[in-house]
Amino acid sequence: MAFSIKGLKTAVFAAALAVAVSPVSAKNFKIAVGDGAGGTQEALGKAFIEALEKNSNKKHTATLFLNGQLGSEQDTVNNAAMGALDFSILAINNITPFSPSVGTLTLPYVILSLEDAQKVTTGPIGQQLVKNTIRDANVRIIGWAYSGFRVLSNSKKPVKSVADLDGLVVRVPKNAIMIETYKSWGINPTPMAWSETFAGLQQKVVDGQDNPYITINAMKFYEVQKYVTNLRYIFSIEPLVVSESLFQDLSKEDQQAVLEAGKAATAFSASFLKETEDRIKKELSEKGMEISDPADGEKEFIDKATSTVWPKFYESIGGKDKLNEVLTALGRETVK
Structure with missing residues (x-):
């Protein structure tokens, strides 16, 4: 069979055009989740998947891997940075070691409400943190779960004052800010991986830990x-x-589908917290947990933590000005 040069060029052009316009393969992304079923992380993940399927006309979906099946939360940051993992949902303190400026939001008593958290994460400060995390860790923050305050639980005694912490062995993540916060209250906490925490509590290696009510229930x-x-x-x-690296490999349309799904999941998470936390607190009481408030409106805890811990981390978060930007955005008094 004979081919003309003109015919060959036409065939090559047609083949190239077919490749160029062919749709990107449908994907089932993997999402690592540190927490178990019923928690904020799972709720965020499910909302993200639902929105992603809708935004991509069901071309893309994702699967959640709960309870740290794909590694510790910090390991998942490394794996995502190398392109070996698609997505991860993790506590913010576990991304801080890779992108220290994010640590501004983990300084004690900076975020005082859900409204504070929403204002910071979805506004200009949040956008800057996204850019910093791409630069520092090669991962992109596309959504935020709001889990509530990290309340302290323990198996030994009620804690209402700083003095009551004496004698308790408290587990914390491997996070310098959280470690220094407990030191400001007079005890040396025990850094422990999240995947080891339940066993550590069960075996009395540690007496207590802190996490939101939703997480305490889920775990x-x-x-x-x-x-x-x-x-x-x-x-x-x-x-x-x-x-x-995965995000950059996506088409512009798919990138937009991912980003919009992240926004939808973030909005859902705020609603989930409002609708869920009070019910879970009641359920935990019914299951035998004794819940109490610190004495004096927590003033002793606040004074020791802010005066001691904040100055130690000005440099690591990018300077005192970074903290003051957050405080100003929240209508709070800045530090001198």
């Missing part, structure tokens, strides 16, 4: 903890991150 800590103190030193914010 069934009520089985190994008795007392809860409404310690509101950190409002738990949990970012949904995507591998930046």
Whole structure:
């Protein structure tokens, strides 16, 4: 069979055009989730998947891998940075080691309400944190879960004052800010991976830990903890991150579908917290947990933590000005 040069060029052009306009393959992305079923992280993930399927006309979907099946939360940041994992939902303190400026939101008593958390994460400060995290960690924050305050639980005694912490062994993440916060209250906490925490509490390696009510319930800590103190030193914010290399490989349309799904999931998370937290607190009480408030409106805890911890981390978060930007955005008094 004979081919003309003109015919060959036409065939090559047609083949190239077919490749160029062919749709990108449908994907089922993997999403690592540190927490178990019923928690804020799972709720955010489900909302993200639903929105992603809708935005991509069901071309793309995703699967959640709960309870740290794909590694510890910090491991998932590394894996996503290398392109070996698609998405991860993790506590913000576990991304801070990779992108220190995010640590501004984990300083004790900076975020004092859900409204504060929403204002910071979805506004200009949040956008800057997204850029910093892409630069520092090669992952992109596309959504935020709002889990509420990290309340303190323990198996030994009620805690209402700083002095009551004496004698308690408290688990914390491997996060310098949280470690220094407990030191400001007079005790040396025990850094422990999230995946080891339930066993550590069960085996009495540690007496207590702090996490939001929704997480305490999802992880069934009520089985190994008795007392809860409404310690509101950190409002738990949990970012949904995507591998930046994966994100850049997506078409512009698919990138937009992912970003819009992240926004929808973020909005859902705020509603989920409002609708869920009070009910869960009641359920935990019914399961035998004793809940109390710190004495004197938590003033002793606040004074020690802010005066001692904040100055230690000005440099690591990018300077005192970074903290003052957040405080100003929240209508709070800045630090001198």
